[in-house]
Amino acid sequence: MNLERLEAMIKEYMDQFSVHANTQTHDEMSKWRTAYACKKWDNDAEDFFDMFQRCTRESHRLLSGNSIYQPRLAVENLVRKDRGDEADVVREYFKLLLDASPKDLKRREANMDDFIQKMNDLEEECLMPQQIHKLDKRACLMFMGLVHPKTDYMYKQRAVDFFREYLEYEGSGSFQLASYYAFCDAVVAEIEQHEDLIEMVTQELKKQAKMYKMPGLEKIDPKHHILLYDLMYVTEKYGFKTQHEEELESGNKPRGKQKTKAEREQEARDKRKKQLYDELESLRDTIIDKEIELDKIDEVNVVGEKVKHFKFGDGEIIEKDHDIATIRFRIGEKKMSMRFVAERKMLQNKDLTSAYMRRARVEREIQEMEKRVESDEQILINIKNVEIKLGKAHV
Numbered sequence: 001m002n003l004e005r006l007e008a009m010i011k012e013y014m015d016q017f018s019v020h021a022n023t024q025t026h027d028e029m030s031k032w033r034t035a036y037a038c039k040k041w042d043n044d045a046e047d048f049f050d051m052f053q054r055c056t057r058e059s060h061r062l063l064s065g066n067s068i069y070q071p072r073l074a075v076e077n078l079v080r081k082d083r084g085d086e087a088d089v090v091r092e093y094f095k096l097l098l099d100a101s102p103k104d105l106k107r108r109e110a111n112m113d114d115f116i117q118k119m120n121d122l123e124e125e126c127l128m129p130q131q132i133h134k135l136d137k138r139a140c141l142m143f144m145g146l147v148h149p150k151t152d153y154m155y156k157q158r159a160v161d162f163f164r165e166y167l168e169y170e171g172s173g174s175f176q177l178a179s180y181y182a183f184c185d186a187v188v189a190e191i192e193q194h195e196d197l198i199e200m201v202t203q204e205l206k207k208q209a210k211m212y213k214m215p216g217l218e219k220i221d222p223k224h225h226i227l228l229y230d231l232m233y234v235t236e237k238y239g240f241k242t243q244h245e246e247e248l249e250s251g252n253k254p255r256g257k258q259k260t261k262a263e264r265e266q267e268a269r270d271k272r273k274k275q276l277y278d279e280l281e282s283l284r285d286t287i288i289d290k291e292i293e294l295d296k297i298d299e300v301n302v303v304g305e306k307v308k309h310f311k312f313g314d315g316e317i318i319e320k321d322h323d324i325a326t327i328r329f330r331i332g333e334k335k336m337s338m339r340f341v342a343e344r345k346m347l348q349n350k351d352l353t354s355a356y357m358r359r360a361r362v363e364r365e366i367q368e369m370e371k372r373v374e375s376d377e378q379i380l381i382n383i384k385n386v387e388i389k390l391g392k393a394h395v
Helices: 002-013 030-040 048-056 071-079 088-095 105-126 138-146 155-165 175-192 195-211 225-237 240-252 261-298 340-345 350-394
Strands: 306-309 315-321 324-329 332-337
Touching: 002 155, 002 175, 002 195, 030 048, 030 195, 030 225, 030 261, 048 071, 048 088, 048 175, 048 340, 071 088, 071 138, 088 105, 088 155, 105 138, 105 175, 105 350, 138 225, 138 261, 155 225, 175 225, 195 225, 225 306, 306 324, 324 340, 332 340, 340 350
Parallel strands: none
Antiparallel strands: 306 315, 315 324, 324 332
């Protein structure tokens, strides 16, 4: 681990702390307040929905983000008061996830994988396609880190990758819980040497404890696990790395000819272009695979399948043109999209319902990937324009 870089990041974090801790601007201290609220987490609560809402009301970006990452909403959709027995099922899944007793981190990670699989299957079984927000390891670690801040660490891949790469800490390649926790433990050991940092955060938490009527808020993170996540998060989010990169990299270069600033900037552009081209290739391949999956679903013969409409009663599909089905009801024929038929669970054939609900999810995934392709292509155009201007400048 490059301790010089870590020192620089801690210094920058402290210099900017009043800005990102400000409740009127970034309010990054909400991480500690959410963990404080999660002290009242109770898997056996009579009203699991109410308990979950009270514990996560301060979670903000920790448990919600873009249209894809919405673990808080995913859980709420399954346990809200108007649903059936799903709340009891979900509480059992959380007991598995939040069982911190296994010291073997491989077993803990297996519990995470089991939780993800079971929750995602439950969503597909019980929710409309537009309500589904798949859970992942980031969501698991957020719940674990908030409920058990003394033993677990929160996680966001982009922030962690950014931070670990900058500190030149060798990772395991793919995510492994034991490897991630070892990295976190190593950084926390260094953070604990900075009494001034810890005191600064403690004083802010004491102030917010009075403001939000949360006595003992400053004691919620005795192992500094939340502080570590905040350090990683704001480092990536607010671009602290950029401010130090030139100074620190120049100190790490081997003896010999030093690269100019223009050469280093071009290297950075080349690296970014390679990342974008690789991502574009992967995205386009995945889109093709998913379009093939759509075609296979569309090839399924649905003529003759029975349906039940809430208003028109029993019916039968007599024709399908692309996604539009012609259904014969007692009152006459009606045309409806197969997506509508599946989402309203009108099909008597449950396997077909699952297939067409899967189709709707795949379509949304394709749309999200196409947006990323468009964004990456625009970034490449911007980089090219910069290089053209620099080329003209050197002529």
